[in-house]
Amino acid sequence: MLKFIIGRLIEMVPVLIGISILVFFFIHLIPGDPAAIIAGDFATPESIADIRSNLGLDEPLPVQYFRYMGRLLRGDMGRSIHTSNPIAQELLQRLPASIELAVSAMLIAILIGIPAGIVSAMRRSSILDTLTMTGALIGVSVPIYVLGLVAVWFFAVQLRILPPGSRIGPDIELQNITGFFVLDSILTRNWNALVDVLKHLVIPAVVLCTVPMAIIARITRSSLLEVFSQDYVRTARGKGLSETRVVIRHALKNGMLPVITIIGLQFGVILSGAVLTETIFSWPGIGRWVYEAIQKRDYPIVQGMTLFIGFVFVMSSLIVDAFYTWLDPRVRYD
Amino acid sequence: MIKSVGPISTPVSLAPSETRRESSLVRDTWHALLKSPSGRVGVLLLVIFILLAVFAPILPLQDPLAQDIAGRLMPPSARHWFGTDELGRDILSRVIYGARISLTVGIVAVLISMVLGGIVGLIAGTKGGVFDRVLMRLMDIMMGFPSMLLAIAIVAVRGPGLFNTLLAIGVIRVPIYARLTRSTVLSVRQLEYVTAAQSIGVPSRRIMLRHILPNSISPIIVQGTMGIGTAIVEAAALGFLGLGAQPPEPEWGAMLSSGYIYILRAPWALFAPGAAIFLTVLAFNLLGDALRDAVDPRSRHN
Numbered sequence: 001m002l003k004f005i006i007g008r009l010i011e012m013v014p015v016l017i018g019i020s021i022l023v024f025f026f027i028h029l030i031p032g033d034p035a036a037i038i039a040g041d042f043a044t045p046e047s048i049a050d051i052r053s054n055l056g057l058d059e060p061l062p063v064q065y066f067r068y069m070g071r072l073l074r075g076d077m078g079r080s081i082h083t084s085n086p087i088a089q090e091l092l093q094r095l096p097a098s099i100e101l102a103v104s105a106m107l108i109a110i111l112i113g114i115p116a117g118i119v120s121a122m123r124r125s126s127i128l129d130t131l132t133m134t135g136a137l138i139g140v141s142v143p144i145y146v147l148g149l150v151a152v153w154f155f156a157v158q159l160r161i162l163p164p165g166s167r168i169g170p171d172i173e174l175q176n177i178t179g180f181f182v183l184d185s186i187l188t189r190n191w192n193a194l195v196d197v198l199k200h201l202v203i204p205a206v207v208l209c210t211v212p213m214a215i216i217a218r219i220t221r222s223s224l225l226e227v228f229s230q231d232y233v234r235t236a237r238g239k240g241l242s243e244t245r246v247v248i249r250h251a252l253k254n255g256m257l258p259v260i261t262i263i264g265l266q267f268g269v270i271l272s273g274a275v276l277t278e279t280i281f282s283w284p285g286i287g288r289w290v291y292e293a294i295q296k297r298d299y300p301i302v303q304g305m306t307l308f309i310g311f312v313f314v315m316s317s318l319i320v321d322a323f324y325t326w327l328d329p330r331v332r333y334d
Numbered sequence: 335m336i337k338s339v340g341p342i343s344t345p346v347s348l349a350p351s352e353t354r355r356e357s358s359l360v361r362d363t364w365h366a367l368l369k370s371p372s373g374r375v376g377v378l379l380l381v382i383f384i385l386l387a388v389f390a391p392i393l394p395l396q397d398p399l400a401q402d403i404a405g406r407l408m409p410p411s412a413r414h415w416f417g418t419d420e421l422g423r424d425i426l427s428r429v430i431y432g433a434r435i436s437l438t439v440g441i442v443a444v445l446i447s448m449v450l451g452g453i454v455g456l457i458a459g460t461k462g463g464v465f466d467r468v469l470m471r472l473m474d475i476m477m478g479f480p481s482m483l484l485a486i487a488i489v490a491v492r493g494p495g496l497f498n499t500l501l502a503i504g505v506i507r508v509p510i511y512a513r514l515t516r517s518t519v520l521s522v523r524q525l526e527y528v529t530a531a532q533s534i535g536v537p538s539r540r541i542m543l544r545h546i547l548p549n550s551i552s553p554i555i556v557q558g559t560m561g562i563g564t565a566i567v568e569a570a571a572l573g574f575l576g577l578g579a580q581p582p583e584p585e586w587g588a589m590l591s592s593g594y595i596y597i598l599r600a601p602w603a604l605f606a607p608g609a610a611i612f613l614t615v616l617a618f619n620l621l622g623d624a625l626r627d628a629v630d631p632r633s634r635h636n
Binding site (some may be wrong): 014015018019022023026027029137138140141142143145146149150152153157268269271273275276279290291294295302306309310313 | 372471472474475479480482483486487490491563567570571574575576577587590594597598601604605608611612615616619620623
């Protein structure tokens with residue numbers, strides 16, 4: 001197991017280096033001279049040149065790349081052009097918001113998607129199955145921004161029972177301990193804040209969960225149906241086990257493997273889709289930060305965050321693989 | 335066996351038999367497609383959207399760009415079925431003209447990724463060795479990258495606009511088609527008729543194009559059909575973020591983002607483009623699902 005993970009980690013290195021090279025040179029193709037942006041509208045050519053050499057921007061690109069990577073390995077992601085705040089520090093401040101949203105969405109998706117898929121597979125071709133699968137089809141077909149806007153209109157504008165965006169009401173006080181507002185309000189027993197935080201979380205999380213939920217339900221169903229046709233399940237049924245027991249003890253264990261892969265992959269998808277969701281719901285996480293940085297041409301942020309999200313993406317596929325191997329010993333011998 | 339001997343003696347003789355076989359495959363698929371309810375709904379929806387998009391200029395619609403500030407943000411009425419937007423433009427007309435943009439973007443973007451990915455996959459799968467390893471590693475790197483972020487980065491580099499959106503959406507999907515083509519090619523390459531063609535000295539490029547490609551194409555087409563829906567969603571997402579089509583173009587995503595500002599006063603400005611995106615994507619997903627079942631002989635027997 002450990003050997004497998006180490007092997008995969010080593011395999012990841014060239015991919016990560018590839019991503020970093022790609023991102024670095026890509027970002028430098030973006031039009032606009034960062035030195036000129038920092039210097040402002042009334043800068044002289046001399047002051048721009050000064051800033052450029054201070055930032056090392058007059059060096060050849062490969063030299064800049066190695067400098068950047070060297071700093072990155074020490075945890076220094078550079079500073080924002082506009083606010084000159086250290087990027088690594090701001091990333092840590094904003095990350096909990098994105099993780100809280102992604103984890104909530106995934107939890108809803110798993111808690112509803114898997115049971116829906118199981119029921120669908122057990123009652124194949126029933127009305128329940130048709131309804132679930134139609135729901136899943138609609139789920140994968142509604143873009144999150146369309147669903148998000150409709151949800152905001154319905155719950156925030158029409159019914160006025162939920163807020164249209166942000167993480168917490170402006171008049172609510174909450175002591176920041178972990179940065180995860182749900183956790184913070186429970187830790188400080190601030191039930192008032194908890195209710196408010198949950199209210200803010202509902203629309204974004206439910207909207208964000210639809211695509212993963214639909215995909216999880218579909219994969220659970222088709223994977224279980226495949227397992228149901230296997231001999232050992234027939235044997236279990238032939239022994240006279242109850243259907244529930246057959247499903248839970250025999251079919252589910254093998255049927256869950258593809259589902260786990262999908263869950264892991266969807267996690268990466270949710271994080272990369274954060275740019276969109278966080279923009280719609282004014283969610284102060286990393287996605288909206290990247291979006292704003294792109295619009296302001298704050299390239300150190302774009303560069304750092306693109307690398308970071310790419311890294312998380314690759315890591316999540318590694319974790320899925322490791323989990324997969326642990327569950328299915330056959331994979332190890334390949 | 336007879337078939338693979340054919341091409342060396344009289345290359346022309348292969349053509350009629352191949353056309354007949356292909357047309358019957360297409361006809362079988364079409365019949366299987368129309369047999370499933372989801373296939374029928376998908377085809378129907380798409381036909382409607384395509385007809386509306388193609389014939390938009392001759393339909394009795396108002397000019398999608400004509401502004402009428404006095405009649406801005408008007409609710410749906412007999413004159414404006416879907417109401418008017420913040421500049422008094424007719425939303426029905428803008429949604430129908432938007433179908434032209436979205437369908438074109440979806441189809442062209444998928445063609446870009448299919449052709450580029452197909453070439454990469456075909457080369458990797460047929461040549462093998464170093465070619466295969468280097469190309470596939472490159473594809474892994476692209477896959478190891480959140481697609482939406484990559485698209486945003488490409489548009490950020492090349493500047494916002496419809497053409498760059500098309501390019502970005504096309505490029506981010508290349509690895510999917512490259513992998514798919516490669517794996518299909520690898521499995522087809524093992525088959526006897528390819529070995530037979532090789533043994534009688536058919537040049538490898540001819541084997542690649544005449545023997546391997548036609549037999550590898552169906553999974554690629556299924557993936558492509560579903561991919562059009564995804565491409566439309568992503569293109570509209572870029573439009574929504576202000577990175578795609580620029581005003582005053584009647585692009586669905588851009589319409590959504592300008593309508594969002596007026597969500598309190600004129601929610602209909604959101605509903606029409608939102609529903610249009612949803613129904614188009616739904617149609618492509620239905621069609622893709624039905625097509626996958628139709629070309630898969632295993633499920634056709636059921």
